[in-house]
Amino acid sequence: MKLKLKVWRQQNNKDKGGFQTYDVVAEEHMSFLEMMDVLNESLIAKQETPVAFEHDCREGICGSCNMVINGRPHGPNSGTTTCQLHMRFFKDGDTIVVEPWRSRAFPVIKDLVVNRSSFDRIIQAGGYISVNTGGTPDGNSIPIEKDVAGEAMDAATCIGCGACVAACPNGSAMLFTAAKVSHLALMPQGKVESNRRAKNMVATMDKEGFGMCSNIGACEAECPKEISIDHIARLNREYVGSVFGGA
Amino acid sequence: MKWLINFFTSSIGRKLIMSLTGLFLILFLVIHLLGNLQLLVDDGGVSFNAYAYMMTHNPLIKVVAYGNYIFIVLHAVMGLILWAKNRAAKGSTYAVKSNAKVTWASKNMALLGTLILAFIFIHMGDFWWKMKMDVVPYVTIEGMDHQVKDLYSKVSHTFNNPYMVAAYIVGLATLSFHLWHGFQSAFQTLGLNHPKYSPIIGGLGKAYAVIVPLGFAIIPLYHFFVMK
Ligand code: HEM
Ligand code: SF4
Ligand code: FES
Numbered sequence: 383m384k385l386k387l388k389v390w391r392q393q394n395n396k397d398k399g400g401f402q403t404y405d406v407v408a409e410e411h412m413s414f415l416e417m418m419d420v421l422n423e424s425l426i427a428k429q430e431t432p433v434a435f436e437h438d439c440r441e442g443i444c445g446s447c448n449m450v451i452n453g454r455p456h457g458p459n460s461g462t463t464t465c466q467l468h469m470r471f472f473k474d475g476d477t478i479v480v481e482p483w484r485s486r487a488f489p490v491i492k493d494l495v496v497n498r499s500s501f502d503r504i505i506q507a508g509g510y511i512s513v514n515t516g517g518t519p520d521g522n523s524i525p526i527e528k529d530v531a532g533e534a535m536d537a538a539t540c541i542g543c544g545a546c547v548a549a550c551p552n553g554s555a556m557l558f559t560a561a562k563v564s565h566l567a568l569m570p571q572g573k574v575e576s577n578r579r580a581k582n583m584v585a586t587m588d589k590e591g592f593g594m595c596s597n598i599g600a601c602e603a604e605c606p607k608e609i610s611i612d613h614i615a616r617l618n619r620e621y622v623g624s625v626f627g628g629a
Numbered sequence: 630m631k632w633l634i635n636f637f638t639s640s641i642g643r644k645l646i647m648s649l650t651g652l653f654l655i656l657f658l659v660i661h662l663l664g665n666l667q668l669l670v671d672d673g674g675v676s677f678n679a680y681a682y683m684m685t686h687n688p689l690i691k692v693v694a695y696g697n698y699i700f701i702v703l704h705a706v707m708g709l710i711l712w713a714k715n716r717a718a719k720g721s722t723y724a725v726k727s728n729a730k731v732t733w734a735s736k737n738m739a740l741l742g743t744l745i746l747a748f749i750f751i752h753m754g755d756f757w758w759k760m761k762m763d764v765v766p767y768v769t770i771e772g773m774d775h776q777v778k779d780l781y782s783k784v785s786h787t788f789n790n791p792y793m794v795a796a797y798i799v800g801l802a803t804l805s806f807h808l809w810h811g812f813q814s815a816f817q818t819l820g821l822n823h824p825k826y827s828p829i830i831g832g833l834g835k836a837y838a839v840i841v842p843l844g845f846a847i848i849p850l851y852h853f854f855v856m857k
Contacts, residue, residue, distance in 0.1 A: 450723055453723050453728065479724055479725045481725075484719070484720060484722065485718065485720060486717065551722075554715070584641060592718055593714065593717075594640040594641075594643060594714065595818075596814070597810075598736055603729040611817070615822030616820065618818060621639075621641045622641065622645065625636045625642075
């Protein structure tokens with residue numbers, strides 16, 4: 383299949399950047415990243431600088447293969463990362479526009495690579511359990527209701543990719559932060575620190591320059607792990623509770 | 630005290646203000662509509678004028694009215710601050726528009742709100758200000774020992790002007806879109822989310838967003854087309 387790719391090229395954070403158009407011949411069975419590899423090999427053969435993009439696991443678990451494809455973070459399919467998107471979902475002759483995540487808290491490093499360390503700082507503010515939880519406990523030694531465990535597990539599937547921020551017209555990190563807060567607050571090991579966690583993670587989220595949640599739901603629509611905005615409601619409860627209830 | 634200031638300047642705290650003031654305004658609009666439906670009574674304005682007199686002289690209602698003004702201002706100012714902050718947080722947008730399924734209203738709350746604000750200025754300037762400035766003529770109502778302002782005739786006069794009727798219809802349509810998203814959004818902001826009740830709140834919100842603006846819209850339309 384013959385494709386026309388319009389890719390965002392930007393030298394560094396100071397550079398203004400702009401689109402470059404490339405012709406690529408790809409196969410339907412390729413993943414989107416493999417198609418990008420084909421493009422880069424042809425650029426290298428021509429002694430040009432390849433397109434910088436992040437990738438690692440190529441199986442939908444690391445959250446690094448971030449690009450906005452035809453206006454959609456991780457491309458047109460729901461519940462998949464870019465590395466899980468296959469070229470059979472495009473047609474011969476298609477023009478595909480590829481852009482980096484856009485949000486003030488995610489500055490572009492180069493081409494399609496953005497700096498997501500603001501997410502790391504949100505995690506450092508409370509996305510952990512401080513006590514040593516020991517080795518693997520006996521199954522069912524701490525009874526947790528199936529529904530609760532399931533919901534915590536759903537939240538825990540967040541891979542920190544940032545598609546939620548990329549999709550949000552407000553550049554809000556509420557879905558990411560909510561997933562982390564929910565995942566820990568629902569578990570007995572995490573409940574202990576839940577007040578402090580919600581307060582500190584939200585404060586860091588605000589400080590990093592992320593926007594506020596207007597409950598639009600674009601994050602939920604684009605999240606490759608299909609994390610529900612129900613978790614945002616829980617974060618709102620946790621936060622208000624931590625401010626008015628906690629010490 | 631510092632904790633309270635921190636809360637109301639935090640992202641979630643600011644949204645809580647939007648939600649609570651928005652819900653208050655939602656409640657106010659129901660009362661406002663129920664009272665105003667008396668404008669449809671064909672009694673030359675007796676019941677409506679008596680109601681308007683009561684509303685402007687009852688001390689309790691005066692307190693609530695001032696609360697209402699404060700909440701509208703707070704909601705509008707905070708809404709515009711959020712809009713500006715969110716625009717700054719996004720920075721730039723994409724070359725290709727997303728076709729993900731989200732409602733148009735949810736992405737345009739500040740635009741819709743600003744139009745509502747413009748409408749509130751027209752509306753208050755025409756009725757409230759003129760009542761306050763005492764440029765509305767007085768009438769005698771049977772059974773009352775003093776004259777009352779004839780707001781009914783003022784309203785009727787306004788609604789004989791096709792441009793004003795059009796402004797009301799546009800203003801109310803804008804309100805409908807604002808609440809199509811806003812009603813359920815306010816509950817989500819409060820964290821009131823539940824697999825059993827959220828769909829009911831969503832349905833109630835959509836019903837409210839259609840019925841209440843429609844109820845208001847009937848008044849200018851009825852005066853313009855039927856009562857003349
Ligand atoms: C009677 C009129 C109004 C009612 C009943 C109303 C109601 C609401 C409600 C219920 C919300 C949802 C709050 C939430 O998401 O938690 C909302 C949001 C909003 N309102 Fe209003 N509103 C009114 C007038 C206005 C005005 C005059 C403005 C002025 C600019 C405005 C601007 C906004 C904005 C920007 C939001 C979105 C905030 C966000 O989620 O980021 N509204 N409104
Ligand atoms: S919530 Fe979803 S979109 Fe956001 S970082 Fe986690 S996995 Fe990515
Ligand atoms: S490369 Fe790891 S999720 Fe795509």
